[in-house]
Amino acid sequence: MESTIIKTVNYNSYFGENHVVKNVNMEIPENNVIAVMGPSGCGKTTFLRGINRMHELVTGAHANGNIFLHKEDVMKMHPIVVRLKVGMVFQRPNPFPNLSLYDNVLAGYKLNGIKLAKSERDKIVEESLTKVALWKEVKDSLNKKGTFLSGGQQQRLCIARAVAMQPEVLLFDEPTSALDPISTATVEELFKELKKNYTLIIVTHNMQQAARVSDKTAFFYMGELVEYDDTKQMFTNPKDERTQNYITGRFS
Numbered sequence: 001m002e003s004t005i006i007k008t009v010n011y012n013s014y015f016g017e018n019h020v021v022k023n024v025n026m027e028i029p030e031n032n033v034i035a036v037m038g039p040s041g042c043g044k045t046t047f048l049r050g051i052n053r054m055h056e057l058v059t060g061a062h063a064n065g066n067i068f069l070h071k072e073d074v075m076k077m078h079p080i081v082v083r084l085k086v087g088m089v090f091q092r093p094n095p096f097p098n099l100s101l102y103d104n105v106l107a108g109y110k111l112n113g114i115k116l117a118k119s120e121r122d123k124i125v126e127e128s129l130t131k132v133a134l135w136k137e138v139k140d141s142l143n144k145k146g147t148f149l150s151g152g153q154q155q156r157l158c159i160a161r162a163v164a165m166q167p168e169v170l171l172f173d174e175p176t177s178a179l180d181p182i183s184t185a186t187v188e189e190l191f192k193e194l195k196k197n198y199t200l201i202i203v204t205h206n207m208q209q210a211a212r213v214s215d216k217t218a219f220f221y222m223g224e225l226v227e228y229d230d231t232k233q234m235f236t237n238p239k240d241e242r243t244q245n246y247i248t249g250r251f252s
Ligand SMILES: Nc1ncnc2c1ncn2[C@@H]1O[C@H](COP(=O)(O)OP(=O)(O)OP(=O)(O)O)[C@@H](O)[C@H]1O
Pocket: 015, 018, 020, 038, 039, 040, 041, 042, 043, 044, 045, 046, 047, 058
């Protein structure tokens, strides 16, 4: 029996008066890949950014309800602590252009004022880059800037930066939408490896990607979690008519 790592209870989020995520109740099992899909503007990104308390960084944005990480309520934790446990990778690879590859991997420690011995830094850099299958490619170029890498490599570097903080959960907001098909395939392959150690929640517009990489899929529509099920079940036998219409391409 898989254990639940994240559980949202009546979770709502707002931009001012605009109620964009509505009463979401969802249980996410550990070491699973969860795809979050739905039409544009339905609240996928807002929901994702709520899980590590990034939503509230927007002026006027607020949220209520509960998000349990194991037994602890994220809504009551210090946001910095939450973000160390729940990392985030964005749509466009965003390595720090002025930092070396080595320092990019360690950027989270620097930003949080965490000091490490050189041997520890070396270990984290090697382990993190190994976990994203980038170590062999870059081990002789660690002092070069992160921007010399290809788009796909840059995205893997950003994943290494998140992994370096030893999170339990990784959030991905359309992580391959800015990548070519070959880089996309490499990152998708990586998800299968990463889920051995982490729980992955991925917002994607790409239904084939959701079908290829995820164990469970959540379908959002107008801020509501309409359907949440095993991915196979969702794509072969959706229960809600709105899900059915979406996956058969009747709206996008
Ligand atoms: N920074 C913001 N300030 C105010 N409203 C916002 C902001 N970001 C998003 N919204 C609004 O919140 C709603 C949900 O947006 P969100 O980006 O979460 O949807 P989405 O499903 O991720 O869309 P997409 O697939 O287009 O990225 C939309 O009505 C959007 O206009």
